[in-house]
Amino acid sequence: ETGVTQSPTHLIKTRGQQVTLRCSSQSGHNTVSWYQQALGQGPQFIFQYYREEENGRGNFPPRFSGLQFPNYSSELNVNALELDDSALYLCASSIGTGNEKLFFGSGTQLSVL
Amino acid sequence: ELKVEQNPLFLSMQEGKNYTIYCNYSTTSDRLYWYRQDPGKSLESLFVLLSNGAVKQEGRLMASLDTKARLSTLHITAAVHDLSATYFCAVDMDSNYQLIWGAGTKLIIKP
Numbered sequence: 001e002t003g004v005t006q007s008p009t010h011l012i013k014t015r016g017q018q019v020t021l022r023c024s025s026q027s028g029h030n031t032v033s034w035y036q037q038a039l040g041q042g043p044q045f046i047f048q049y050y051r052e053e054e055n056g057r058g059n060f061p062p063r064f065s066g067l068q069f070p071n072y073s074s075e076l077n078v079n080a081l082e083l084d085d086s087a088l089y090l091c092a093s094s095i096g097t098g099n100e101k102l103f104f105g106s107g108t109q110l111s112v113l
Numbered sequence: 114e115l116k117v118e119q120n121p122l123f124l125s126m127q128e129g130k131n132y133t134i135y136c137n138y139s140t141t142s143d144r145l146y147w148y149r150q151d152p153g154k155s156l157e158s159l160f161v162l163l164s165n166g167a168v169k170q171e172g173r174l175m176a177s178l179d180t181k182a183r184l185s186t187l188h189i190t191a192a193v194h195d196l197s198a199t200y201f202c203a204v205d206m207d208s209n210y211q212l213i214w215g216a217g218t219k220l221i222i223k224p
Contacts, residue, residue: 004155033210042117042201042214043156056210090156099146099205099212100163104156 003027004093006105013081014113021076021108025093031055032074033102034066037088049074050097078110086112115140117204119215127223129191134218136185136202143180144205146212147187149198156201160187192222 003026013019025032031050035043045058049068063079072093078085088109092102116139126132136145147160160169162178162185169176173196175188185202199219203212 040216042203042216043212044214045211048210058211092156097210099144099203099210100161102156102158102212106153106155 004091004103004105006089006091006108008108009106010109010111012111012113015081015083017081017112018077018079019081019110021078021089021091021110023074023076023091023093023105025072025074025091026103029093029095029103030072031094031097032068032072033092033094033099034074034076035090035092036060037090037107039087043090046076048097055097081112083112086110115142115204115206115213117202117213117215119200119202119218121218122216123219123221125221125223126192128193131191132189134187134189134200134220136187136215138183138185138204138213140183141180142183142204142206143178145178145185146203146205147176147185148201148203150201150217151198159200189220194222194224196220197222 005024033048034046037043047057048055052068065077068074088107090107092104118137145162148156160176165180167178178185199217201217203214
């Protein structure tokens with residue numbers, strides 16, 4: 001068990017709505033990275049949070065935003081949902097900003113109808 | 114823009130056979146990772162390759178990295194059914210902390 005937990009596990013929304021996904025990082029980890037994985041594809045980097053600040057961002061529009069809290073848990077918010085936002089959303093926690101030891105959660109499966 | 118290509122994307126093989134999955138990438142990087150994903154499960158780290166010529170082995174799996182050729186391989190020796198999964202390679206982009214992932218190789222090993 002990795003210790004990274006994500007909630008909810010599944011979610012159904014309609015186009016135009018807003019959604020918040022949550023990630024509880026592994027104990028002692030101060031960095032959370034979020035990824036989007038479309039069906040049959042590899043994950044795509046959304047952004048990384050380190051010590052409550054956005055530390056890097058991939059090619060995603062501003063309607064994808066995040067937060068990291070003092071206990072290092074994190075939220076991913078997506079506004080104005082589009083059909084193409086349907087995907088598995090993964091968070092990964094780590095100590096520091098390097099990618100050598102990422103621990104992934106099981107993901108949130110988001111369906112946008 | 115960094116691109117990562119895996120091949121094959123799908124592989125069906127018999128137990129006991131050997132095979133290699135290839136991961137090519139389009140720009141300079143000396144850090145590459147291999148992950149395994151079972152259906153409905155999380156991504157599990159298999160190998161971390163941090164320099165040219167790096168070779169790591171765990172059980173029936175062996176990974177290598179050639180940064181000059183921009184190529185990594187994941188070799189499976191005497192495959193067993195339990196190795197059935199999707200395998201991803203991911204290349205580290207130092208500039209903004211992101212990993213660029215291949216599309217994955219779905220491996221099915223038949224008894």
